[in-house]
Amino acid sequence: MAVTNQDLKFMSAALGLARRGLGVVAPNPAVGCILVKEGSVVGRGWTHPGGRPHAETVALAAAGDAAVGATAYVTLEPCAHTGKTPPCAQALIDAQVARCVVAIKDPDPRVSGKGVEMLEAAGIDVEVGAMADSAYELNRGFLSKVNQGRPLIALKLASSLDGRIALASGESKWITSGEARQFGHMLRAQYDGILVGSGTLIADDPALDCRVPGLNDRSPTPIILDGSFRITPDHKVARQGAIVFHTKRDTTKEQALEKMGVELVPGATRDLPVVLNKLAERGLTRILVEGGGQVHASFLKAGLADAIEHFQAGLALGGDGRAAIGTLDLASLANAPHFNLKSVRQLGPDMLASYSKAE
Numbered sequence: 001m002a003v004t005n006q007d008l009k010f011m012s013a014a015l016g017l018a019r020r021g022l023g024v025v026a027p028n029p030a031v032g033c034i035l036v037k038e039g040s041v042v043g044r045g046w047t048h049p050g051g052r053p054h055a056e057t058v059a060l061a062a063a064g065d066a067a068v069g070a071t072a073y074v075t076l077e078p079c080a081h082t083g084k085t086p087p088c089a090q091a092l093i094d095a096q097v098a099r100c101v102v103a104i105k106d107p108d109p110r111v112s113g114k115g116v117e118m119l120e121a122a123g124i125d126v127e128v129g130a131m132a133d134s135a136y137e138l139n140r141g142f143l144s145k146v147n148q149g150r151p152l153i154a155l156k157l158a159s160s161l162d163g164r165i166a167l168a169s170g171e172s173k174w175i176t177s178g179e180a181r182q183f184g185h186m187l188r189a190q191y192d193g194i195l196v197g198s199g200t201l202i203a204d205d206p207a208l209d210c211r212v213p214g215l216n217d218r219s220p221t222p223i224i225l226d227g228s229f230r231i232t233p234d235h236k237v238a239r240q241g242a243i244v245f246h247t248k249r250d251t252t253k254e255q256a257l258e259k260m261g262v263e264l265v266p267g268a269t270r271d272l273p274v275v276l277n278k279l280a281e282r283g284l285t286r287i288l289v290e291g292g293g294q295v296h297a298s299f300l301k302a303g304l305a306d307a308i309e310h311f312q313a314g315l316a317l318g319g320d321g322r323a324a325i326g327t328l329d330l331a332s333l334a335n336a337p338h339f340n341l342k343s344v345r346q347l348g349p350d351m352l353a354s355y356s357k358a359e
């Protein structure tokens, strides 16, 4: 049986459920599952904070005996290995679902087609590929970690009309409106980490948390690139379990910060592939880079920016303001980092343009 319009409708709903897990399920993928019998939803689930229980487990528990003969819509191939929980493919088999519609296969070598094989071997009718593009987009962080050994990187720029993020004096509060900043906080809730350079740390002492009522517990891990080790115990992020990459050493300060729960990672901060690999090893899959201009430029130069969230306010700061993106030293236009516009949203008087890296 091929994928039907009804299948697409339920898969779209399952993707909506999966999205709830973004930012809180790493290192696991955010998955959604819907069980449908005779056209009615009998169970729904999504990956819970911390990555467990899995979406299928939650949906099957909700459906109980109604799962027998149902169609399961799952946004990522059900797992086939026994990890901290039994395999979801086996749970679907035991529950006697009749059909399973899967958006995309899971590239994790422990799964990688084995979940689908298990279901088919048990006589379950399996369809793979329903709303695959949306599922790839949703799982970009998880897929990047598995396939490339690094998290998804999105640069967040909050700039003037002319791409400036501060006056020459450093004054930057506020360029965008309250509506745009509120949306920026909602965006933070969908990421595992927020990264800034030491220039931004010293200039702004940002909290880098999620200040949307009801989402305060979804604040990502603050990450600081701080070669000269300028952070002090008085900085707000020092009280928030930040990860600090630093080159310069200072034993007394290191001990004080570690006592506060800061994770210190000594070594080169300019070698971004190594930095990102270390973040992936710590389980992070989605990172929002919130400045400043030098750090944005470093990610672009290294070809390590996958997406850009550009909040643009309707004011002009002029060429003497600080650029949202520092120098790139481009010799030719053909070498300019290139992004495709994916969506545009009005936020009060401002605009959010979301871009994805051009392949």
Ligand SMILES: NC(=O)c1ccc[n+]([C@@H]2O[C@H](COP(=O)([O-])OP(=O)(O)OC[C@H]3O[C@@H](n4cnc5c(N)ncnc54)[C@H](OP(=O)(O)O)[C@@H]3O)[C@@H](O)[C@H]2O)c1
Residues within 6 Å of the ligand: 157, 158, 159, 164, 165, 166, 170, 171, 172, 175, 196, 197, 198, 199, 200, 201, 203, 204, 225, 226, 227, 228, 229, 269, 270, 271, 272, 290, 291, 292, 293, 294, 295, 296, 298, 322, 326
């Ligand atoms: N409007 C906004 O939304 C917004 C957002 C963020 C910042 N800002 C403004 O931007 C200004 C700060 O920007 P900035 O460009 O001066 O500083 P930045 O990009 O925040 O930080 C640059 C510093 O980070 C350190 N660093 C470590 N690893 C790095 C790497 N791989 N690539 C680049 N830098 C690395 C370097 O210091 P070491 O050599 O010591 O390592 C470097 O000097 C402030 O005025 C702030 O208010 C505005």
